[in-house]
Structures are given as structure tokens and as C-alpha cells.
Amino acid sequence: MAANPMTQFEVYRIGPEIKIGALDISFTNASLFMVVSSLAILVIFNLGSKKNSLLPNKIQLLAELSYTFVSKMISDTAGSKAKPYFSFIFSLFMFVLFCNMFGMIPYTFTVTSHIIVTFVLAAFIFIGVTIIGFIKHGLGYLKLFVPSGVPIVLLPLIVVIEIISYLSRPISLSVRLFANMMAGHTMMKVFGGFVISLGVVGGWLPLSFSVALTGLEILVAFLQAYVFAILTCIYLNDALNLHH
């Protein structure tokens, strides 16, 4: 049971079964870590914004650096028009980052290693961006699928490819995050299992590998949150500033 590297991704009910109609919305370990991540974000950023001193303390510095980091990322990729969506992208980045990072603590659950979670986020972004695009540009938003400077002969093919690539955005966005998190955690679990099975004599090599993997996974946890947020910015940029 413990040897199976996939058991860490199992969702189980904590507390009683809660049902609304036919829908099971029980509180699970996944829900627990969603709540923990959100609370951690709220506590840290609340502390970081409580008092304003000219010389910020560490937690205030952390909050302000995150703020400027995300705001710079948005203004770099999506321009000044994306300002109203700053709060959403900030929350998204922080939520994904904290879920990823909490997943790095042993015996915790990684919320973002579940396709349904990342897919819901990605689908929400996809639908939202599409709605924003149509509101801003009306039917002109469809020009997104017709790149300028393409020969007429190639146009039907290009349009089809563009539409496919546009529709596959939520899938690529969600699978990227989910697969990265799942693969990393599975690998760590596998190497951890090697340490146990090879014992004191041969376990050192997988152990050192495991340590290195932990570092890598922390990097991946940050990087994937960043990629998720920056891709959201890029999609938003397409919707706000139609370039084609």
C-alpha cells in the first residue's frame, strides 16, 4: 500500500458526508489544504499590510515584493489595460504557489496535483478571457484566428489550427500544472521507496537523489505557479489588445 506512489494523491473524506441534493460536497483532505493555503495567504498578506512603516519589516517586505512582482509581471505581459484583473491574477498566482508549496511538506496533500482542480481554474480563465475578448472587441475578437500577412491559400488551414490551439488552451494550461505536480511527487515517492527498500547499505544514493529532487520540486512548484499566472496574463493580453 505504502509502496504505491499514487496513494499520496488519494482524496478521502474528513468528517461527515455532506450532500446537497445528489452532489457530494464532503470536506476532504483536498479541501483541507485549499483552506490551509488560502488561510496562509490571507494571514501572511494581512500581516504584511497591517501597518505601513517607511522601513518595512520582513513580512511587509514579503507582501510588497510579491505585490510588485505580480504587478510587474502583468504590466510586462498584458500592459496597463490588465490592471483591473490584477487582484484575480495575484490571487491565482498565490493560490497555486501556496498549494504547490504546501504539497512539498511531507505527509501533506498537493491540491494542484489533481486535474479537476487545475482544469476548473483553467476553464474559468478560458471562459473569462473569451468573454472579456468578446466584450472588448465584439465579433472582431474572431480576428484572433486570422493572423495578418498569411497567404490566402493557407488561410483555411491556419484558421483551423488557430482555433484548435485556442480551444486547447485550458487543457494545456491545466495539464501542464497537474502533470508537473503529479510527476514530481510521484518521482519523489518512488525514490523515497527506494531508500526504504535498499536500506542502510544501498539507500544513500536514492536518498541523495531524493534530496536533490526536493530542491528541484520546490523550484518546479514556484515555476509552475509562475507559468500558470503568466500564461493567464498572455491569454488576457490576447483578449485585451488584439494584435492580429
Add this chain to the structure above:
Amino acid sequence: MIKKIFFQLVFFNLFFLKEVFAAESGGMPQLNPEFWISQIFWLTLTFGILYVVLSKLILPKISANLELRKSQIQENIEAAEKQRESSEAKLKEYDDIISKSKLEANNIFKEARENVLKEINVKKETLDKQIDEEVKKVEQEINLLKKGASEKINKIAIETTSELLVKLIGTEVNNSSISAIVDDLSKRNGDKYYGN
């Protein structure tokens, strides 16, 4: 088109995998739809609350803090700049005052010197005049005395001559003839006898 169909198949199959994976234990727990609804619900709830609290309460505060700090630093820089400018102006003023007062002191010194020189000249002149006058007076007196002295000497000479003549000859000689001789002598040798 094939790619699209493939993705659509993958995409839509995810929703109908319950039967496929429910039987298969030990597969990917992610594809077990048992708790999908629960995860969607809790994700929406937590992320929704997170978004609302961050966007309504926390982020505006951080933004305000950053703005405030920026403006404060800007203000401080401006104030420092102003103070520097004012201190430079003060320094200039000070330099002006110093150079002005130096000039004034020089002028005052020159004036005083000129005044003193003038006064000295005036006093010198008056003193010279006085001295000249006194010298003239004294010269006149001396001249008078000189004149008087020759007459008196002549008189004395006449008297002594007459008395000598009386003693020598024993007779009195007319004074007028003696005086004529004396006068004649004194006129001829006046300079020799009385000096000057």
C-alpha cells in the same frame, strides 16, 4: 482537425471516466470522479473567498502603502532638495554680505585716511603760515633792533670818542664833527662791525 478531435475526445472522456476507472483500483486517483464535485465546490469556495478578501481588503492596503511610501520618499527628496537650495542661497547671501562689508570697510578706511591726510595738510599749512608770520615778525623785530643798534652804537661811539678826546686832548670837540666821522665809518664798514 484530427488534433482537435483527439483533444475533444480526451477532454470529454474525462467526464465519463467514472465507470472506466471506478473498477480499476491502484490507477490514478486523480481520475476517480468520486470527489470531483467536492473539489470543485471547495475550490470555488476557498478561491472565491481568497479573491474577495485579497481584492477588497488586503491588496488595496498594500497598494496604498506602496504609494504612500513612494510619495513620502519623493517628498523627502524634494524637501532635501529645497533645503539644499535654500542653504546655497543663504551661503551666497553670506558671501555677498562679506564681500560687501569688505568693500565698505575698505572705503571707510580710504575715506578716513583721506580725511586725516587732508586735516594734516590743512594743519600743516596753517602751521606753516603761522611759522612764516612769526618768522617775519621776528625778522622785522631783528631788523628794527639792528637799525636801532647801529644808531645806539654810533651814539655810544660818539660819546666814548668825545670823552676819549677830552681825556687825550683836554678840549671838547664838537659832537657833530665826531658823529659825522662815525657815521662815515659805520657806513663804510657797517657790515664788518655789526655782523648780520
